[in-house]
Amino acid sequence: xxxxxxxxxxxxxxxxxxxxxxxxxxxxxxxxxxxxxxxxxxxxxxxxxxxxxxxxxxxxxxxxxxxxxxxxxxxxxxxxxxxxxxxxxxxxxxxxxxxxxxxxxxxxx
Numbered sequence: 001x002x003x004x005x006x007x008x009x010x011x012x013x014x015x016x017x018x019x020x021x022x023x024x025x026x027x028x029x030x031x032x033x034x035x036x037x038x039x040x041x042x043x044x045x046x047x048x049x050x051x052x053x054x055x056x057x058x059x060x061x062x063x064x065x066x067x068x069x070x071x072x073x074x075x076x077x078x079x080x081x082x083x084x085x086x087x088x089x090x091x092x093x094x095x096x097x098x099x100x101x102x103x104x105x106x107x108x109x
Contacts, residue, residue, distance in 0.1 A: 036062045036070060036109060046089065046108040053079035060084065070107055 026090045036042055040062045048054040053074055061073035074080055091104045 026054075036065065037065075038065060039060055041075065042070075042072065042109045044086070044108055046091070048084075048086070048108070052084075053077045053082065054084050070109065 038087040064071040069085045
């Protein structure tokens with residue numbers, strides 16, 4: 001079995017709401033922390049550069065795990081083989097059923 005470099009990337013979470021007491025009714029659990037390995041195939045979850053083929057659902061192969069970015073090569077589309085750097089971005093999923101907004105800074109993988 002070949003050993004591969006594995007890196008745990010932690011996210012930063014914050015909450016925006018009008019009523020701070022309401023947030024306490026929704027305990028935060030461990031949601032998801034990406035743990036990519038070198039040579040893993042990952043999928044992009046956000047459009048970063050449509051013109052360069054770095055868009056939602058693009059498949060990439062992890063090349064190098066840096067501290068603040070993931071270096072990967074595109075494995076699909078006309079830009080196949082192109083090396084891209086993916087950094088953390090702010091993600092704010094919207095759910096009308098929750099009275100607050102969860103803001104998360106993480107890699108869009």
